[in-house]
Amino acid sequence: MMQHAADRPVALVRMPSGLDGQRFFQRHAGKGFPDAIGTVRLTEASGREADYITLPDAAALLGAGQMGTLEVHIHGARNDRLDRPDRLVFDLDPDEGLAFEEVKRAAREMGDLMRRLGLSCAPMVTGGKGVHVVVPLRRVAGWETLRGFAQAVAQGFERRAPDRYTATMSKARREGRVFIDWLRNDTAATAISPYSLRARLMAPVASRSNGRSWIGSIARTGSTWRPRRRGWMQPAPLLEASKGAPGLSERTLDALEDWLEESA
């Protein structure tokens, strides 16, 4: 998990009093935090500066757990270049009651497009009903570019198959469709970290809808902890995709233009 979550601003979902207690989302570092947990100064949209939480190493993650942390949500940029995101996320969020098969189909189509645009990517089940398609990026473009790219892709999907996709968050537009949430790609936005638990009963990592338990999720990652059964070990798809990942270049944006024109 730390290969994904270390050295970037994070937000925590904490339930320090257990399942029956309150639950809160915390992005600013607070007093009484363990020494192992670090802070990183971030300028918010309002212009205000605030100290955000960051986890330098496994000890910090352990410290977070000690404070009742269930979920870790990560920013799209690392501490050493907060203005140059190294990942982009499409959150594929199905309407209530939509078959998981539809989400998988959406993820496949998104993967196809990313490959066509020369980008690499990997799918991730979120532990809820959705799938994140994560696109690791060389840090050549800023947030503005990223956001515009994500929006264009989501709207392109909607235009191509308006009966199956929507790029609009509103409940009404989502009926029977997969909402492609492109809004996770902003300076202050976060997305659930790979391998984070979820603050739900049984603390899943992966949803039941694809039949994979959280133990199975760990096995899938290439973690140093390995289950006995052979054949489960595979390289973490996202880490594989990150190796030599390209950035959002002029060429990528041109390819996107072509795709958009096709569907116009």
Added chain:
DNA sequence: GTCCCAC
């Protein structure tokens, strides 16, 4: 977990 106020 910590701070702060009321008692």
Added chain:
DNA sequence: GTGGGACAACGCCCA
């Protein structure tokens, strides 16, 4: 001094 309650986000889109 101590018991107890409050507190621990942000920013977007769209109506």
Added chain:
DNA sequence: TGGGCG
């Protein structure tokens, strides 16, 4: 401007 959303 406020509500919904994640």
